[in-house]
Amino acid sequence: xxxxxxxxxxxxxxxxxxxxxxGGVLLTLILAIAGLVLSFPISVVLAIxxxxxxxxxxxxxxxxxxxxxxxxxxxxxxxxxxxxPLLVGKSVSGVTTLLCTLVVYQAAYLSEVIRxxxxxxxxxxxxxxxxxxxxxxxTVRKVLxxxxxxxxxxxxxxxxxxxxxxxxxxxVISVQELTFAANHVNSQLLTxxxxxxxxxxxxxxxxxxxxxxxxxxxxKRVAKKRLGTQPTLSGTTNDTILES
Amino acid sequence: xxRFSKVNKWYGDYHALIDINAQVAKGEVLVICGPSGSGKxxxxxxINRLEDIQGGSIILGEQxxxxxxxxxxxxxxxxxxxxxxxxxxxxxxVIENICLAPTTVAKKSKIEARSKAMSLLERVxxxxxxxxxxxQLSGGQQQRVAIAxxxxxxxxxxxxxxxxxxxxxxxxxxxxxxxxxxxxxxMTMICVTHEMSFAREVADRIWxxxxxxxxxxxxxxxxxxxxxxxxxxxxxxxxxxx
Numbered sequence: 001x002x003x004x005x006x007x008x009x010x011x012x013x014x015x016x017x018x019x020x021x022x023g024g025v026l027l028t029l030i031l032a033i034a035g036l037v038l039s040f041p042i043s044v045v046l047a048i049x050x051x052x053x054x055x056x057x058x059x060x061x062x063x064x065x066x067x068x069x070x071x072x073x074x075x076x077x078x079x080x081x082x083x084x085p086l087l088v089g090k091s092v093s094g095v096t097t098l099l100c101t102l103v104v105y106q107a108a109y110l111s112e113v114i115r116x117x118x119x120x121x122x123x124x125x126x127x128x129x130x131x132x133x134x135x136x137x138x139t140v141r142k143v144l145x146x147x148x149x150x151x152x153x154x155x156x157x158x159x160x161x162x163x164x165x166x167x168x169x170x171x172v173i174s175v176q177e178l179t180f181a182a183n184h185v186n187s188q189l190l191t192x193x194x195x196x197x198x199x200x201x202x203x204x205x206x207x208x209x210x211x212x213x214x215x216x217x218x219x220k221r222v223a224k225k226r227l228g229t230q231p232t233l234s235g236t237t238n239d240t241i242l243e244s
Numbered sequence: 245x246x247r248f249s250k251v252n253k254w255y256g257d258y259h260a261l262i263d264i265n266a267q268v269a270k271g272e273v274l275v276i277c278g279p280s281g282s283g284k285x286x287x288x289x290x291i292n293r294l295e296d297i298q299g300g301s302i303i304l305g306e307q308x309x310x311x312x313x314x315x316x317x318x319x320x321x322x323x324x325x326x327x328x329x330x331x332x333x334x335x336x337x338v339i340e341n342i343c344l345a346p347t348t349v350a351k352k353s354k355i356e357a358r359s360k361a362m363s364l365l366e367r368v369x370x371x372x373x374x375x376x377x378x379x380q381l382s383g384g385q386q387q388r389v390a391i392a393x394x395x396x397x398x399x400x401x402x403x404x405x406x407x408x409x410x411x412x413x414x415x416x417x418x419x420x421x422x423x424x425x426x427x428x429x430x431m432t433m434i435c436v437t438h439e440m441s442f443a444r445e446v447a448d449r450i451w452x453x454x455x456x457x458x459x460x461x462x463x464x465x466x467x468x469x470x471x472x473x474x475x476x477x478x479x480x481x482x483x484x485x486x
Contacts, residue, residue, distance in 0.1 A: 128331030131292055132345040133321025133397065142348060147335045225379070 001195045008185045012203065015176045023176030025203060031095070031177060032164045035102035036110075036156075042103065043110035044149075048140055050115050061111075068108035074169055077101045081173050094175040098167065106163055113155045117148030151222055157215035161208045168204075178203060245270040245305065245401065245432050246291065252299035253286060253456075260286050261297070262456040268434060270400075273427045275443040275464075276436045278453035279479065284436040287453070288403050291434070292323040304401070321349045324394030324402040328409050330386040332378040332393070338365070339374045342393045350397060357396075364392040368422050384415030388422050395426075402426065404435040440483055444468060452476045 005012075015023020022030075049061035068076070080101045084092050121144060129139040149156075168179040176184075182200040186193055251264035261283050268274050276284045289295040290302060293309060293316060302309050309319065332341050342361035346352040352360075365371045368388040378386055387407055394402060404423065408416045420442050427433055427446045437443065443450055443464055450467045452460040452475070460467065460476040471477045 122329070122331075124327060124329050124331035125333065127294060128327060128333070129344075131294060131320055131323075131325040131327075131331075132393070133317045133319075133349040134345065135317050138348050142344065143333055147333075150335065 004195055004199060011185055012181050015181050021176055024181040025178050027176060028164060028167045028178040031099060031167045034099055035106050035163050036160050039103045039106035039110055042107035043114055046107060046111035047114035051118060065108045065111055068104060073105055073166055076105055077169055077173060094173045097173055098170040098175045102163060110159055113152050113159060114148060117152035118144050121147055154215040154219040157211055161211050164207060165204060247303040250300035251297050251302060253297045260456050264458060266458055270432055271430045272448045273433045273446050274449050275447040276451045276453060282453040283456040284453050285405050288405050288434055288436050291403055292320050292325050317349060321345055321397045322399050324399035326390055326394050326404045326407045328406040330390045332386055332390055334378050337375050337377055338389050341389060342396050346396050361396060364395050368392045382415060383411045384418045387419045391422055401432040406436050408439055
């Protein structure tokens with residue numbers, strides 16, 4: 001196994017680059033990060049539409065979210081692969097296809113995370129802000145979303161972890177991400193599939209494990225912040241109101 | 245200052261407010277009391293339209309608050325409302341909580357909003373906690389910040405919906421002290437409260453509500469010594485028993 005890593009680490013890490021296209025772990029991470037970054041604003045909009053009091057906004061958003069969440073990702077990949085070239089009238093690279101698919105898929109899942117985050121906030125937050133004269137939009141933007149997104153960071157990270165694994169589906173449309181690179185190595189060696197795919201599994205595991213740990217530590221921070229620190233006695237007695 | 249005319253509200257089949265006809269004068273401190281479920285909170289929440297009504301009208305100042313031309317957000321920013329659960333925004337510091345409405349609704353500059361906020365914090369005795377976050381404060385401190393936040397838009401009227409009901413007993417005093425100082429300064433106040441000592445000391449008038457109607461409206465002196473209506477009599481004698 002060590003020899004495989006020694007001989008092929010570069011392919012696994014960055015693919016054929018600089019002789020050929022970028023690939024491997026790096027492409028996997030780029031795809032996942034770009035997927036998250038691009039889908040995030042869409043998911044926020046979807047989430048807000050999903051809880052909108054207006055049915056004209058709520059129903060279409062709900063249909064989109066339910067539809068995307070009800071089909072397997074691989075089907076969406078194929079669909080994009082055949083449909084997007086028809087729509088734009090020219091061929092589209094595998095990386096672009098996969099990225100488009102991931103953005104749509106991610107946006108649907110993330111929007112549910114953010115919607116749950118907003119709906120988990122006490123009703124008093126909306127009421128408190130509206131009673132101060134903030135509009136619905138101002139309330140969502142300045143009061144609800146900042147809290148919901150902060151509270152949901154652990155869930156957003158786990159969503160990111162699944163996107164990293166989802167990028168492996170790029171293999172079927174010849175996107176040279178990590179799984180593709182591993183398969184490439186395997187077909188060169190021919191005799192060591194177990195070792196090669198063990199390395200592949202360990203690489204995914206290492207990346208995802210680190211991220212999951214990050215999510216955990218953030219979760220603890222959120223929980224601590226929610227609980228708050230107890231006010232000190234001196235803080236209470238210092239109050240000038242009691243002296244007046 | 246505030247006039248209710250034939251105000252009616254239903255929750256489905258439940259008649260929550262029945263033919264409310266009443267007035268509150270400028271500078272008056274009104275306490276609304278009564279058993280739970282009598283419609284006190286519902287009534288106070290109709291004044292800034294947190295609750296809609298199905299019949300009648302409410303006039304605040306010269307403004308019919310249900311007029312179609314009314315800018316609801318501007319209107320609400322000029323009615324101070326203090327909740328039982330404080331409803332401070334946990335992601336904002338004390339001073340940011342207070343500055344939010346002046347900067348977003350009234351479009352005041354940050355500097356202007358902050359200096360106003362600091363003077364309000366001084367008034368409620370919370371200057372030393374300006375940069376603290378709500379969860380670092382005691383319940384009484386949070387409620388005082390909430391009062392300062394409601395005052396930030398210079399509302400001509402302040403509404404208090406059971407402001408001390410979710411506080412530990414030792415913290416009730418500090419919140420009532422702030423409310424008393426507001427009353428002394430001539431603020432028009434409507435308070436739904438179970439604090440009968442506050443009602444006795446500070447209120448100009450008391451409305452006793454039961455089953456969605458104002459059963460008795462009188463001064464504290466009369467209400468606590470010689471209530472007229474049977475329901476009010478029972479309520480007051482229950483108070484004495486404690």
